[in-house]
Amino acid sequence: MTDNILHPAEVSTLYIVPTPIGNLGDITQRSIDILSSVDVIAAEDTRHTGKLLSHLGVQTKTFALHDHNEQQKAAYLIERLQNGESIALVSDAGTPLISDPGYHLVTQCRDAGVKVVPLPGACAVITALCASGLPSDRFSFEGFLPAKSKGRKDKLKDVEQMPHTTIFYESPHRITDSLKDMLEVLGPDREVVMARELTKTFETFKKLPLGELVEWVTADSNQQRGEMVLLVHGYRETTTEEMSPEVIRTLTAIAKELPLKKAAAITAELFSLKKNALYKWGLENLE
Template identity: 50%
Template sequence: MSIPAAAGILYVVATPIGNLGDLSPRALDTLRAVAAICAEDTRHTRQLLSHYGVEQTLIALHEHNEAGMAERIVARLSAGESLALVSDAGTPLVSDPGFRLVAAARAAGIKVSPIPGPSALIAALSVAGLPSDRFAFEGFLPAKAGARRERFAELASEPRTLLFYESSHRIEDALADAVAVIGAGRPAAIARELTKLFETVLSGTLGELHARVVADADQRKGEFVLLIQGVGDDADARLVEGRRVYAKLIEHLPPSTAAKLAAEITGAPRKGLYGSDPG
């Protein structure tokens, strides 16, 4: 589709994830210049703008109304207005609303331009000390234990570093499930409250991190990025896959039979499979 001659631009603007000093001058100039700002939470964005003395028209755009609002916003862009899209914190669309609007704008031939800046997942990856040449972001983990363990099982043999967002009231359980499914010895890190006053980055094995979080209530407060190193050499990969298969087989077979079959199927050592029952 050709771009309307007088169309505006949709700017996707990254905002601070904690420290207000992280808003770039270009982002601030853009927020001042556009006709209106599409915001996930208008109250939150209003506070951010007030800090910089910016008065702007705000349009509520969140997961509950995005499907219906996208067409109206695209109409304003097509009519020549330039608009900005922000989330509550960080880069829009990364575990935040905005995908439908960006897709609709691009389908209508509207220019969509990024104003890059803070991102919790990239910030965490940069300081975690885990392999960063290849990584996979999985967003928020499922809230229910069964679904969360199933997700971990699907990813246990992934060679890339894994990144997840997690909340304060589930971080302890998420680590416990990661230990049970992936193994206590896998290297990992937790980045908590990044760029904020109580920023903490812990690294160690999954087992060590779980024990640290259980022992220290302060490490269960705030917003978290959980990073888990990918599976290592072929032997590690076989053991992870063997434990995954064993966990399925033990639902229907005695442990010894399940371990024997899982070892034959995956090439994992049979002894390494015992004790991995998630029971």
């Protein structure tokens, strides 16, 4: 049952208001009503939000709340809320707190007994997942990958054997380096979807094994522009069906000359398979 009655903002309430990730038509009517009726809008970037408010015809004043001042300004905003004002929290795009500021303010509001009301709306993670073609019954969102290669590889090693879909955000100036690090850690056969420029004119979904995806993105500078969501297929053990006659012959031959563990590692590298699975198969069939 839907409620078609429009409600203005309530006093002493913090509203979490999603904003469009690209297409301005994705803002909900309820979000517009709240943005129009709160006392102030706490925005990640007041200039960016100002453009959206101007488009919507909303004249509510804005207050800068970002990563660098949130912990210091949260107490001030809570005081205003406790004095009867209503505040809307927005980020530059999508749902606040999802790789965006807002955690400290919401946590302190909860601790102070201030009412927090979330509004549903745009979120790049869910938008990308539902159209990716990857398993969506269970997934983990890991935010942005670290800026430096070592940190990225360490993070990727942490999630390498997760059995469910893993999702990352990535920026245009790091996309090729991040994909190359993914290739090194996850291997060329791991299936990845790159969702780019979601809801915008040049929205793109590309689903390829990592080895092919790296080549595709590297060869086309247009695919290195805009904001990206990277969705990684969950880890799958090498199955008996993947033990082709060629794999078996290679593993068997190398195992005659080297210890099985070393033979499994070499064969795994040759065929882009998992060495542990090959080692297990060898224990059961060769010794």
